[in-house]
Amino acid sequence: LDSQKARLFREEYLELHIYEQAQIFRDLNEQQRARVYRYLKPEEVGDMFDAMDQDPEEVIHYLEEMTMAYAAAVINGMYTDNAVDVLAYAKKEDLLGYLRLLPAKTAAEIKRMLHYEDKTAGSIMSTEYVAINGNQTLASAMEAIKVAAKTAETIYYVYVIDESEKLVGVVTLRDMLRNDDQAMVKDVMNMQVMAVKVDDDQKDVAQTIRDYNFLAIPVTDYNHKLIGIINVDDIIDVIDEESVEDYSGLAGVDLEQTTENPWQAAFKRLPWLVTLLILGMSTTTLISHYEELVSQASILAVFISSITGTAGNAGTQSLATAVRRLAFKDEDKKNIWQLLLTELITGIILGIITGFVIFVIVGFWKHNFVLGFVIGFAMMCAIVVANLAGAFIPMFMDKIGVDPAVASGPFISTLSDLTSVLIYFSIARIFLSFFVGQ
């Protein structure tokens, strides 16, 4: 009876797309999951885990529930790139156990891939590709592809290698169908095959796939030996990950893993908040230096936040534009000084107009056009400086090899606060006699 239930369950469950299987599986409790392990073959569970490629930590938790042998068989049923992602989170003794139980070839591949550095081509590539020899007809190559169709991650791009496993060409399944069966692979293949190196940055790999509209790109070692491929679906995750990183930078919070636990959330945000508070104390100290000025003309205090706020907004705008430009690597095409000059002129235009607006507002509101001029002129200078800093700092960080995205947003705000206050009070002091006692 139990076996009949199992058959029914299998029939219905396996009908579903693996992503839907995964969605249902996630909502089960531990007993129910144990039953799933009993009813499904490990390779079927492996396929389902492939659909959870965005949450490797979750998968490791499920693996720990299984017997070692079953878990190893599940891992064997996953694509190597996903298996490696998951195993990176495994406890050391579990990892060794799994590796001992896996087929020697798979274990060796996984071991090698675990060594590739995070965010390189090697860390996201998969080893389930189709590679053939060029000295055969398309018909015989097609037979090889049919065999590979069971396990390969993609069969739509077939890579051609020579005797020493060096990558010499690529032929798409489309090309194969469009040409005569008896043509030789080497005559049909495209010899100008684009490939990435195993330690290339995943960001650059994503850009290449995006520019060329590829479905996959081969990965080679430094001897041009083909060692893996990266599929477009893995690249989609990379593009998202990279833009999340850029956001995190603008907002000063790590967005890669959001949590529902308020303690965890608080302790993720706290370091930046306190760091910025302490950095911000420099602004406070600076204002403190001008306290006597403020006590003589308290009206000055009223406009501090207006000037620092506007300069901060201008800095954030130019920062976001610069980060975006760097993400596209457009800076290779243009001279960096040219860009800074552009940003300087932009800042001056913004500063003059915004400064004039506040001059008019303050002038009429407080019936004091000298005060209006001081505020307007200070705001103009503060905007120019913040705008330039917003563009310069990420470019400079990029030049010296630091990722410009890391929390540059709040850093720019703090810096622009400091300069704005300095500019403001310096100008105000000169014109002090015009609004003392207002």
Next chain:
Amino acid sequence: LDSQKARLFREEYLELHIYEQAQIFRDLNEQQRARVYRYLKPEEVGDMFDAMDQDPEEVIHYLEEMTMAYAAAVINGMYTDNAVDVLAYAKKEDLLGYLRLLPAKTAAEIKRMLHYEDKTAGSIMSTEYVAINGNQTLASAMEAIKVAAKTAETIYYVYVIDESEKLVGVVTLRDMLRNDDQAMVKDVMNMQVMAVKVDDDQKDVAQTIRDYNFLAIPVTDYNHKLIGIINVDDIIDVIDEESVEDYSGLAGVDLEQTTENPWQAAFKRLPWLVTLLILGMSTTTLISHYEELVSQASILAVFISSITGTAGNAGTQSLATAVRRLAFKDEDKKNIWQLLLTELITGIILGIITGFVIFVIVGFWKHNFVLGFVIGFAMMCAIVVANLAGAFIPMFMDKIGVDPAVASGPFISTLSDLTSVLIYFSIARIFLSFFVGQ
């Protein structure tokens, strides 16, 4: 001689990937481009323009250089989705001219697609798909695919339709290769085919393709009739576009088209900068109300920027987290009140710790622990409010159907400035006697 040069040029140029052709083409001057138009067939130029799918405005500029007939032939050589993107920027008289010269079927398709609303599935789909009838063997279907291989955007997913063109299944080329030639398509196909509706949001389409790791997804009208497909390479552009939109929101600047012209850049940023300045005047007015308080205790002015800045940072952090969460549509799974409660607790934890830090700093620095308490307590309250506003506002905007990404960043900052100042001076007034004259 000219014809020999042309042959040589053609040979070398057409060897290159269309993306590389496009890169070279972009660097040519007008005379050189005119020669390219003479040497290449219009469909070859069309293929190259397909590789410029990220810059439709550029392509329209090139089309205007050509004769009408040549331009129409080029457009005919492009994939419809790219052609439509480009033609959206064409002058009206040019558009009518092209449509007249195009084959009637293509013209009708383009005309229809120009009507789909921006950012829907219809606006990014392509009509070059392969659709077959289920009542045939795989072998005969394979013949149909070979014919389609010349023009279809993808042949790796083949869609199965019934007599009334309704979508009934999908069969991948991989499935076809793995099954017997004589099997019927309808027996091999997957009947649980995922499809999107023509007016679905492109963001949701992207999420589906990403979750299911599809290479393409079919688009149907409201009668389940198959009318197009969306390919993964178009989805990559959507994912980037959507995250750029989210950024733009955080930074208060439209990042979708960056420009090198400082006037254009300035006038794109100016509206937000001035709007925020004027919104910020509410904060200034509020501070102005407390001017007398400041003139009695100028020390209070020193800490305004510290409190507004820290509250602003906390608000931005919680905003970025909320925007990220909404992008993933996680809020469907969780109760909105539950999330706000989490954010409230997070804010209280952050507020207490940060407030305590500033209490200690100010207490020791100014040798005045009452002042420290006022600053610390005000900062705590300001952080809690800003944190809650950062989470609540985007969720509320999403609920009422407004895109939360649109410039919510600077808006939150302004709002948090206002509440911080109000909280700060209200608390300070109570304890005024402790630091008058400090």
